[in-house]
Amino acid sequence: MNASRTLATARRVLRQLGHDPRTIALLLLVPILLLVLLYYVFDADRRAFDSIGASLLGIFPLVTMFLVTSIATLRERTSGTLERLLSMPLGKGDLIVGYALAFGLLAVVQAALATGVAIWFLDLDIAGSPWLLLLVALLDALLGTALGLFVSAFAASEFQVVQFMPAMIFPQILLCGLFAPRGSMQPVLEGISNVLPMSYAVDGMTEVLHHSEATGDFVRDIGVVAGSALLVLALGAATLRRRTA
Secondary structure, eight states: OOHHHHHHHHHHHHHHHHTOHHHHHHHHHHHHHHHHHHHHHTTTOHHHHHHHHHHHHHHHHHHHHHHHHHHHHHHHHHTTHHHHHHTSSOOHHHHHHHHHHHHHHHHHHHHHHHHHIIIIISOOOOSSOHHHHHHHHHHHHHHHHHHHHHHGGGOSSHHHHHHHIIIIIHHHHHHTTSSSOGGGSOHHHHHHHTTOHHHHHHHHHHHHHHOSSOOHHHHHHHHHHHHHHHHHHHHHHHTOOSSOO
């Protein structure tokens, strides 16, 4: 890897995103609007909002970053941009890390905005530090970025990218413990949920919700989410080819 090439790739991606204000709006505003909507859905039960809102604060950034990253990367694959870039002295690591840095920067802004609105405007009541909540939200957004980069290699159109949502994201939402404790699920489903990264994202948010300090379980949870993101980024680098579909 070469630092200058990696940073050049990140700058190019950010410039392209800067010319697409609708994508920026999707990334930054949709999670906030969904949290506000949820706040008023539970208008009569603030405790329910605290419990579910903390979990969704991690899920929403993951979903939006997955969708935007996968579509943006697919466009570069199908347009031949990636093929032309790989014909230059640019390594796969430079390319994938450059993309991750660009979308990761947006993930930082997105996670910070959503966390700030949830705590200071929607009065999300948590026992732990807001910085711990922000850390989990950021790691979730980075995981969504990594999944989007990986999935883009297996889709031939933007419509197919959207079809990956019910295949890769929706099962994780159903099994992550948001709707029912994972320990109460059918044993096979509980076993599946134990290997899905979103389960640990929700667990990490729950730890911040109920504990004033970072617990051992919290460290385990963020470690699993971060490790999953790095693993998926490595798999995404392996999908880069000299020829695109």
